[in-house]
Amino acid sequence: MHRITLIGKPGCHLCDDAREIIARVAGELGVTWEELNIETSEELRERYWEMIPVTLVDGVQHDFWRVSEDRLRAALTAPRS
Template structure:
């Protein structure tokens, strides 16, 4: 398992799309041996301003990957790239 998470999920409490995205990310991470970090945009005004209504937003290896929904196939493909 990687020491640094390759995936970052920007979310907010009470967001049903965030719950769906988290479930996909957790499933994929468990299967491929990766980790992820979750950051609440409500804890940072700059993140709230940046992502606002686009949550959940996922980043892979520091680059924006998806917003609103996480496509499991695309996530797997992104993680397969080194």
């Protein structure tokens, strides 16, 4: 089972857009997802600050700044190798 992680921060309009897309795709496909606040982790802040929102699929960076609904759906439905 896949897992999506959204890394963002409060008050970020791109994060709001990403959250909406992720929630829709995850809901349709029955995939779990979580959201991490970049402001609560020095490690996340150092790694992703200029890229938020960042989307991870199974712990691997998938998208940043904008989430492509089609690309996310394809990643979650592709056969695993």
